[in-house]
Amino acid sequence: xxxxxxxxxxxxxxxxxxxxxxxxxxxxxxxxxxxxxxxxxxxxxxxxxxxxxxxxxxxxxxxxx
Numbered sequence: 001x002x003x004x005x006x007x008x009x010x011x012x013x014x015x016x017x018x019x020x021x022x023x024x025x026x027x028x029x030x031x032x033x034x035x036x037x038x039x040x041x042x043x044x045x046x047x048x049x050x051x052x053x054x055x056x057x058x059x060x061x062x063x064x065x
Contacts, residue, residue, distance in 0.1 A: 006055045011049045018042040
C-alpha cells in the first residue's frame with residue numbers, strides 16, 4: 001500500500017503544479033491551444049489520481065475480507 005500512497009502523493013503534487021501552470025497561462029494570455037493542452041494534461045493527471053484511488057480502495061476491500 002505504501003507504494004500506492006507515494007504515487008498518489010506525487011500525482012496530487014503534480015496536479016497542483018499543473019493547475020498553477022494553467023492559471024499562469026491564462027493570466028499571461030497565452031495562445032488558446034497552449035492553454036488547452038495544459039488543461040488536457042491536468043485532466044489526464046486527475047484521471048490517473050482517480051484510477052489510483054479506486055485501485056487503493058479495491059485493495060483495501062480485498063484485504064479487509
